Amino acid sequence: MARQMTGAKMVVQALKDQGVDTVFGYPGGAVLPIYDELFQQNDIRHILARHEQGAVHAAEGYARSTGRPGVVLVTSGPGATNAVTGITDALMDSIPIVVLTGQVPTFMIGTDGFQEADTVGITRPCTKHNWLVKDTDALAETIHQAFHVATTGRPGPVLIDIPKDVQFASGAYVTPKQADTRHYRPRVKGDLEPIKALVEAMETARRPVFYTGGGVINSGPAASQLLRELVDATGFPVTSTLMGLGAYPGSGENWIGMLGMHGLYEANMAMHDCDLMIAVGARFDDRITGLISAFSPGSKKAHVDIDPSSINKVIHVDFPIVGDVAHVLEDLLRIWKSRGRKTDRAGVKDWWAQINDWRKKDCLSYKNASRVIKPQHALERLEALTRDHDRYITTEVGQHQMWAAQYLRFEAPNRFMTSGGLGTMGYGFPASIGVQMAHPEALVINVAGEASWLMNMQEMGTAVQYRLPVKQFILNNERLGMVRQWQQLLHGERYSQSWSEALPDFVKLAEAFGARGILCTDPADLDDAIMEMINHDGPVIFDCQVEKHENCFPMIPSGKPHNEMLLGDAATEGAIEDGGAVLV
Amino acid sequence: MSALKIKKGSTSHSAYQLRDPHAEASERHTLSVVVDNEAGVLARVIGLFSGRGYNIESLTVAEVDHTGHQSRITIVTSGTPSVIDQIQAQLGRIVPVHEVHDLTDEGPSVERELALFKVAGTGDRRVEALRLADIFRANVVDSTLESFTFELTGTPEKIDAFAELMRPLGLVEVARTGVAALSRGPQQAK
Numbered sequence: 178m179a180r181q182m183t184g185a186k187m188v189v190q191a192l193k194d195q196g197v198d199t200v201f202g203y204p205g206g207a208v209l210p211i212y213d214e215l216f217q218q219n220d221i222r223h224i225l226a227r228h229e230q231g232a233v234h235a236a237e238g239y240a241r242s243t244g245r246p247g248v249v250l251v252t253s254g255p256g257a258t259n260a261v262t263g264i265t266d267a268l269m270d271s272i273p274i275v276v277l278t279g280q281v282p283t284f285m286i287g288t289d290g291f292q293e294a295d296t297v298g299i300t301r302p303c304t305k306h307n308w309l310v311k312d313t314d315a316l317a318e319t320i321h322q323a324f325h326v327a328t329t330g331r332p333g334p335v336l337i338d339i340p341k342d343v344q345f346a347s348g349a350y351v352t353p354k355q356a357d358t359r360h361y362r363p364r365v366k367g368d369l370e371p372i373k374a375l376v377e378a379m380e381t382a383r384r385p386v387f388y389t390g391g392g393v394i395n396s397g398p399a400a401s402q403l404l405r406e407l408v409d410a411t412g413f414p415v416t417s418t419l420m421g422l423g424a425y426p427g428s429g430e431n432w433i434g435m436l437g438m439h440g441l442y443e444a445n446m447a448m449h450d451c452d453l454m455i456a457v458g459a460r461f462d463d464r465i466t467g468l469i470s471a472f473s474p475g476s477k478k479a480h481v482d483i484d485p486s487s488i489n490k491v492i493h494v495d496f497p498i499v500g501d502v503a504h505v506l507e508d509l510l511r512i513w514k515s516r517g518r519k520t521d522r523a524g525v526k527d528w529w530a531q532i533n534d535w536r537k538k539d540c541l542s543y544k545n546a547s548r549v550i551k552p553q554h555a556l557e558r559l560e561a562l563t564r565d566h567d568r569y570i571t572t573e574v575g576q577h578q579m580w581a582a583q584y585l586r587f588e589a590p591n592r593f594m595t596s597g598g599l600g601t602m603g604y605g606f607p608a609s610i611g612v613q614m615a616h617p618e619a620l621v622i623n624v625a626g627e628a629s630w631l632m633n634m635q636e637m638g639t640a641v642q643y644r645l646p647v648k649q650f651i652l653n654n655e656r657l658g659m660v661r662q663w664q665q666l667l668h669g670e671r672y673s674q675s676w677s678e679a680l681p682d683f684v685k686l687a688e689a690f691g692a693r694g695i696l697c698t699d700p701a702d703l704d705d706a707i708m709e710m711i712n713h714d715g716p717v718i719f720d721c722q723v724e725k726h727e728n729c730f731p732m733i734p735s736g737k738p739h740n741e742m743l744l745g746d747a748a749t750e751g752a753i754e755d756g757g758a759v760l761v
Numbered sequence: 762m763s764a765l766k767i768k769k770g771s772t773s774h775s776a777y778q779l780r781d782p783h784a785e786a787s788e789r790h791t792l793s794v795v796v797d798n799e800a801g802v803l804a805r806v807i808g809l810f811s812g813r814g815y816n817i818e819s820l821t822v823a824e825v826d827h828t829g830h831q832s833r834i835t836i837v838t839s840g841t842p843s844v845i846d847q848i849q850a851q852l853g854r855i856v857p858v859h860e861v862h863d864l865t866d867e868g869p870s871v872e873r874e875l876a877l878f879k880v881a882g883t884g885d886r887r888v889e890a891l892r893l894a895d896i897f898r899a900n901v902v903d904s905t906l907e908s909f910t911f912e913l914t915g916t917p918e919k920i921d922a923f924a925e926l927m928r929p930l931g932l933v934e935v936a937r938t939g940v941a942a943l944s945r946g947p948q949q950a951k
Contacts, residue, residue, distance in 0.1 A: 297801060301801065301808055326856055485850045485853060493843075
């Protein structure tokens with residue numbers, strides 16, 4: 178006999194049965210019954226964000242750093258609409274989160290009631306799936322299905338809209354085991370035929386490259402392990418997208434660095450000149466491909482992805498393999514080994530010689546300065562001084578994000594949380610809060626720009642309230658640096674609205690919230706200041722005032738292929754042509 | 762540093778215009794999609810088409826399995842072969858979608874559409890309208906002394922042809938259901 182309980186109690190029970198320990202949220206009229214139930218239990222911890230967008234990004238940080246779904250609870254109307262940016266961010270980066278929203282009572286839906294919004298309508302295109310539950314008897318099963326959908330196949334955000342009368346009414350509770358989730362079963366095992374064909378291509382490839390992405394991390398720790406085994410056994414070079422950093426260790430022997438618009442010269446050249454590209458859990462985003470018609474013209478391409486719609490969406494591939502990364506890599510490795518572990522050793526050796534030649538460009542070199550802190554230098558010091566810590570990095574969006582990807586080294590998956598697909602300024606700070614909740618003892622650093630950071634600075638209240646020692650490492654150039662860079666390269670140095678005027682005194686701001694503020698302006702003080710930040714047991718705002726006009730290089734200019742990268746300021750004159758100017 | 766000189770109309774080269782519109786010819790395809798008949802499922806399908814810039818030439822939907830609560834959506838769309846493949850894959854991602862069939866690709870199929878035509882006229886025009894309706898095997902479902910309403914079932918081309926013939930004879934308005942389609946042969950579409 179199924180247990181009877183109120184909808185509100187059902188929500189809390191279902192979360193417990195799903196193994197949820199933390200909920201990020203913000204209360205309001207339409208979710209009061211659920212908050213009342215949360216109040217009367219101790220198994221689930223509720224973290225009060227200061228804005229619903231912050232709650233969703235925190236849940237994303239929690240999910241990305243643990244591999245478990247993040248949970249968000251917000252009210253109807255503005256609570257739900259404020260969450261939309263975070264939900265869209267999670268969709269673009271395939272992050273499993275479950276968002277519970279309150280709704281006006283069923284009998285008021287459609288009357289333009291107070292704090293009513295068409296939440297399922299608004300979030301339909303930005304969720305993997307969403308539900309409006311009109312009957313308490315269906316609530317528990319819907320929540321369990323939501324967790325199943327969010328975490329199965331290509332992960333993503335789901336939303337359940339729960340009218341207030343459904344929360345008050347009683348109904349029958351079903352457990353996760355009893356819930357019917359049969360319908361949604363994406364295939365995880367890849368077809369053996371294309372896998373075999375890929376193995377054959379690997380055996381004869383002279384210039385192979387692994388191009389890996391966030392899908393490797395989403396697939397779980399086994400996928401990263403298998404990738405490492407496969408890469409090391411074949412000796413093929415491996416590059417990764419922003420989202421995939423850490424799946425293969427940054428100190429690994431075959432690592433050639435991140436690729437893409439601000440990727441490393443050697444990685445992009447390898448992508449352009451390879452004869453076999455093995456894309457694993459990556460989706461040929463426009464930041465990666467550059468000019469489509471000139472993308473890696475001489476290669477055969479394999480694409481492993483759990484989402485059939487990712488395959489042949491942008492780039493036509495020769496070996497399409499639909500399946501989960503871990504499952505496919507396991508089969509790939511097994512078949513390759515059973516056929517005698519063959520590669521074209523001489524060819525691959527020449528290929529490495531070519532790659533090492535490209536490496537000599539030293540594309541990340543920059544002119545350091547003694548009077549002003551260069552942002553690249555700040556990150557190199559941050560890397561050196563935090564390398565041995567149990568460290569998690571989040572970022573905001575812009576130049577600092579690209580520098581973080583270039584100058585920090587990621588040795589393990591789930592250690593780098595950044596807004597890749599949507600490019601959401603304001604992501605990093607709340608995400609760092611979610612990461613720290615999941616890893617209380619770890620060193621969690623948000624590498625930020627001052628403009629991005631201000632977009633969700635209200636979350637200082639959250640960090641201080643829950644004593645979360647998140648370090649806000651702000652590379653403060655008093656500019657919207659990436660916007661300024663594009664205006665310099667593309668818009669005749671007319672810097673329209675791209676400077677940060679009337680910035681707060683970040684040290685005083687920290688103190689106003691009861692946190693520590695550190696100002697650093699002199700390269701000579703940098704190491705001590707970073708150590709002070711690390712050693713302070715509490716949230717820190719680190720105002721690192723850096724060179725204001727530094728540009729982020731290398732860069733594939735808009736509308737150019739991989740082999741036409743800009744390496745430094747000298748080469749930027751007229752680099753972007755009219756055709757490229759309209760690209761984003 | 763060059764000043765911004767963007768040619769008029771060059772937005773067609775935006776980063777998001779990933780497909781070269783001239784590379785492949787556009788084709789017309791009929792898709793048959795089996796979905797759970799639940800609230801919002803049609804909005805998900807239509808939202809996919811508008812959100813990703815696909816065409817809908819016709820769309821029909823009705824519950825076809827009352828006990829299993831499943832509906833069949835028949836969509837006629839047009840696009841290059843790679844766009845058609847994308848549409849199929851994207852439809853397959855929608856959680857309440859069970860099956861997606863490209864009836865145009867998967868072998869022979871039958872397509873039928875029902876239309877109602879209101880034709881007003883007197884004298885010879887009225888007689889001619891009735892005569893042509895007979896040739897097309899259209900039924901008269903309403904009549905007054907100066908009008909007929911014809912019901913016609915057939916392929917979209919047949920309905921187009923009938924509409925062309927009725928226009929000079931006093932065609933007032935047309936209602937069409939859109940295409941319903943199934944694969945030929947004894948089995949379910951695979």
